[in-house]
Amino acid sequence: MRFDLKKLRILWADRAVQTGILALVLIITMGSLRPKESFGLYPDEYWIKKASWHQCADMVLAGDSRVLISLAPCEMVKIIGPERIYNYGFGSAWYSPEYLQAIEDVLDPRSNSKTIVLGISPHSLTKRDSETSNFFENHKLSKHERFIQMHFGSLLYFFQPLSFHEIWPVVFPSLAKSHTVRKFFGDGWISVHKEPGRIDHELKKYHGFYQQRQVDEQNIKNLLSAVSKWTSDNMSVYGFIPPSCKEMYEMEGQISGFNEKDFVARFENAGGVWIDTDPGAYYSFDGSHLQDDAALQFTHDFVFKMVELQEGTASLTVKQRADWTQDDAN
Numbered sequence: 001m002r003f004d005l006k007k008l009r010i011l012w013a014d015r016a017v018q019t020g021i022l023a024l025v026l027i028i029t030m031g032s033l034r035p036k037e038s039f040g041l042y043p044d045e046y047w048i049k050k051a052s053w054h055q056c057a058d059m060v061l062a063g064d065s066r067v068l069i070s071l072a073p074c075e076m077v078k079i080i081g082p083e084r085i086y087n088y089g090f091g092s093a094w095y096s097p098e099y100l101q102a103i104e105d106v107l108d109p110r111s112n113s114k115t116i117v118l119g120i121s122p123h124s125l126t127k128r129d130s131e132t133s134n135f136f137e138n139h140k141l142s143k144h145e146r147f148i149q150m151h152f153g154s155l156l157y158f159f160q161p162l163s164f165h166e167i168w169p170v171v172f173p174s175l176a177k178s179h180t181v182r183k184f185f186g187d188g189w190i191s192v193h194k195e196p197g198r199i200d201h202e203l204k205k206y207h208g209f210y211q212q213r214q215v216d217e218q219n220i221k222n223l224l225s226a227v228s229k230w231t232s233d234n235m236s237v238y239g240f241i242p243p244s245c246k247e248m249y250e251m252e253g254q255i256s257g258f259n260e261k262d263f264v265a266r267f268e269n270a271g272g273v274w275i276d277t278d279p280g281a282y283y284s285f286d287g288s289h290l291q292d293d294a295a296l297q298f299t300h301d302f303v304f305k306m307v308e309l310q311e312g313t314a315s316l317t318v319k320q321r322a323d324w325t326q327d328d329a330n
Contacts, residue, residue, distance in 0.1 A: 041186060046184040053088065055107065056084060059116075059117065062099075063121065064090065064093045066243075066288060068089030069190055072191070073189060075303070076303050079307065083113060094219065095223045096127075096219075099133075099135055116237045118240075121242055123206070123209070125258065126215055127216040181193045192289060197286060199245055201287075206252065207255065210257075214256060215258045228270040239272050239274050240275040241277055244287060244288045245279070248279070275305050
């Protein structure tokens with residue numbers, strides 16, 4: 001039997017072209033199924049831009065994912081004016097010396113109103129491996145990787161591997177157990193809307209975490225040392241506990257090793273200003289992070305407390321607050 005090499009080459013060439021076309025169609029189809037962000041930045045673009053901030057802010061909001069999702073700079077500027085406010089929260093961030101220094105470096109040294117707002121969760125005071133935090137993951141990228149993520153975020157998002165778990169709610173939305181929409185803002189905030197919400201998974205996860213790790217005293221000392229330095233340099237430093245849910249707050253207080261009363265006293269002794277928050281007053285979609293509308297409400301309430309402390313207006317009535325907000329809106 002004799003083979004016609006010419007016909008065989010043509011056959012394989014045709015099949016290669018057909019396979020390439022099929023692969024391209026599948027890639028485009030899969031990329032099109034990826035959940036679209038309603039507006040804002042693409043995830044890779046968002047993270048690398050955030051990691052690149054340097055000497056650009058009047059106010060920096062710092063902490064782990066609870067701060068990342070609960071404080072919206074876009075809402076803060078409606079009340080306190082056109083200051084440059086950036087949410088510098090990172091997923092799983094802890095107050096390591098590197099993170100504390102980076103927080104300071106985001107502030108513009110020429111600013112006349114340098115302010116640092118620290119979200120204090122027990123999780124952020126535990127000591128962990130550097131690779132567990134988005135902060136370290138994004139800061140260890142090479143210049144080449146940073147350039148790609150900065151300028152080709154949309155393409156990276158389109159071609160990222162897509163799991164069946166991600167495809168399912170897009171193809172069959174009525175059968176999905178939950179629906180989640182994330183929006184990545186240029187000021188560092190990530191808004192999240194998830195329905196339906198449930199808190200049992202996060203409670204179980206954090207309970208297991210604190211059984212293996214406790215709040216680290218050296219971490220606390222590092223943080224308080226930074227607060228003392230910042231306030232000595234005429235910076236305003238505020239601390240607060242980001243809202244989660246009542247069950248999470250009580251569980252963390254019992255098993256994390258965090259002594260809130262002692263920490264607040266030491267924080268204020270270092271020159272910081274503590275702002276009390278209600279841990280269960282705002283809706284959390286998972287027991288740890290706030291739903292988008294709850295985050296906006298919390299931001300609004302939090303900023304008013306800051307302004308009252310700054311200007312000695314703690315006696316403002318509810319009506320006066322409402323009038324103030326209306327004036328700002330106009």
